Amino acid sequence: xxxxxxxxxxxxxxxxxxxxxxxxxxxxxxxxxxxxxxxxxxxxxxxxxxxxxxxxxxxxxxxxxxxxxxxxxxxxxxxxxxxxxxxxxxxxxxxxxxxxxxxxxxxxxxxxxxxxxxxxxxxxxxxxxxxxxxxxxxxxxxxxxxxxxxxxxxxxxxxxxxxxxxxxxxxxxxxxxxxxxxxxxxxxxxxxxxxxxxxxxxxxxxxxxxxxxxxxxxxxxxxxxxxxxxxxxxxxxxxxxxxxxxxxxxxxxxxxxxxxxxxxxxxxxxxxxxxxxxxxxxxxxxxxxxxxxxxxxxxxxxxxxxxxxxxxxxxxxxxxxxxxxxxxxxxxxxxxxxxxxxxxxxxxxxxxx
Amino acid sequence: xxxxxxxxxxxxxxxxxxxxxxxxxxxxxxxxxxxxxxxxxx
Numbered sequence: 001x002x003x004x005x006x007x008x009x010x011x012x013x014x015x016x017x018x019x020x021x022x023x024x025x026x027x028x029x030x031x032x033x034x035x036x037x038x039x040x041x042x043x044x045x046x047x048x049x050x051x052x053x054x055x056x057x058x059x060x061x062x063x064x065x066x067x068x069x070x071x072x073x074x075x076x077x078x079x080x081x082x083x084x085x086x087x088x089x090x091x092x093x094x095x096x097x098x099x100x101x102x103x104x105x106x107x108x109x110x111x112x113x114x115x116x117x118x119x120x121x122x123x124x125x126x127x128x129x130x131x132x133x134x135x136x137x138x139x140x141x142x143x144x145x146x147x148x149x150x151x152x153x154x155x156x157x158x159x160x161x162x163x164x165x166x167x168x169x170x171x172x173x174x175x176x177x178x179x180x181x182x183x184x185x186x187x188x189x190x191x192x193x194x195x196x197x198x199x200x201x202x203x204x205x206x207x208x209x210x211x212x213x214x215x216x217x218x219x220x221x222x223x224x225x226x227x228x229x230x231x232x233x234x235x236x237x238x239x240x241x242x243x244x245x246x247x248x249x250x251x252x253x254x255x256x257x258x259x260x261x262x263x264x265x266x267x268x269x270x271x272x273x274x275x276x277x278x279x280x281x282x283x284x285x286x287x288x289x290x291x292x293x294x295x296x297x298x299x300x301x302x303x304x305x306x307x308x309x310x311x312x313x314x315x316x317x318x319x320x321x322x323x324x325x326x327x328x329x330x331x332x333x334x335x336x337x338x339x340x341x342x343x344x345x346x347x348x349x350x351x352x353x
Numbered sequence: 354x355x356x357x358x359x360x361x362x363x364x365x366x367x368x369x370x371x372x373x374x375x376x377x378x379x380x381x382x383x384x385x386x387x388x389x390x391x392x393x394x395x
Contacts, residue, residue: 048365049369149387
């Protein structure tokens with residue numbers, strides 16, 4: 001990925017025009033695309049497969065959502081009945097699925113223009129776009145009702161905020177308009193542990209907000225490390241991704257800054273006394289490793305053309321995934337050990353020291 | 354619609370119906386369990 005072909009302003013203008021064109025032509029273009037594809041495939045009279053509806057919910061993304069929601073649920077002080085805990089995670093997963101469906105309904109034309117996404121159920125012509133919209137709205141609505149009735153209306157309100165944040169604020173509004181879209185998108189992924197925690201405690205306190213902040217700050221270096229070594233065709237469809245709009249140098253600087261900003265948020269749960277040294281030392285070690293791996297990525301200036309193995313960037317990306325899983329697992333382990341009376345809260349309190 | 358298309362139509366319709374029925378049954382059981390869990394906690 002070399003220097004950008006377009007200046008930031010030129011790209012921004014193109015993205016704006018793309019978005020406006022997209023909005024005004026959305027219905028007509030999609031209907032034309034789908035009917036053409038369906039005519040070619042000869043399946044215009046066939047109902048969509050249930051597997052295609054399931055694929056619309058982005059099941060792979062859902063695994064991370066479910067994992068962090070369960071961690072938020074298990075790490076929260078207090079207890080929740082297993083059936084209600086399961087219901088809370090189910091409602092969060094359904095809300096995430098519903099907003100993912102609405103995301104694909106809105107971005108169907110964009111998806112059709114990119115190789116990675118061209119075969120999704122909507123651009124592939126396997127589901128009618130109105131059905132996808134209705135399915136997304138239905139899933140979101142049921143998830144909110146389920147959360148409100150079974151768990152509580154505060155958790156349901158947070159889930160509603162998460163759905164609107166992802167489907168409207170991120171997908172419809174800011175993603176096509178700013179190269180900081182990944183930072184904003186990170187907020188959507190940060191809701192599950194917050195909602196999981198609130199499902200148990202029934203109140204928003206510093207700890208669940210810190211969990212939100214950790215995922216929020218983690219997303220940019222995680223995604224931009226990937227964006228450095230995976231070539232995508234976002235530019236072709238008018239989505240202003242940072243490496244394309246601002247160039248590789250700026251992206252590397254951003255990775256470095258967000259990695260440094262992430263560390264204090266990661267260690268904060270220990271510092272404020274919300275966890276013991278088990279989580280604290282794990283968080284400290286993980287943060288130092290993250291910084292150590294981000295440094296060579298930030299310092300690299302030149303890329304050796306298409307043959308560049310991008311080893312540092314790939315290593316940072318892979319580590320960022322392990323980082324989040326280990327961090328949240330440590331958070332849960334901390335709570336389990338504390339409940340068992342093996343350790344105490346605070347910086348160094350507890351029987352194991 | 355050719356006989357092959359008709360067979361495919363029915364297969365898809367049947368599999369969707371089964372998924373909807375299974376989902377409904379799951380929610381019936383889930384709401385029963387939620388009710389018991391909430392009554393037990395009061």
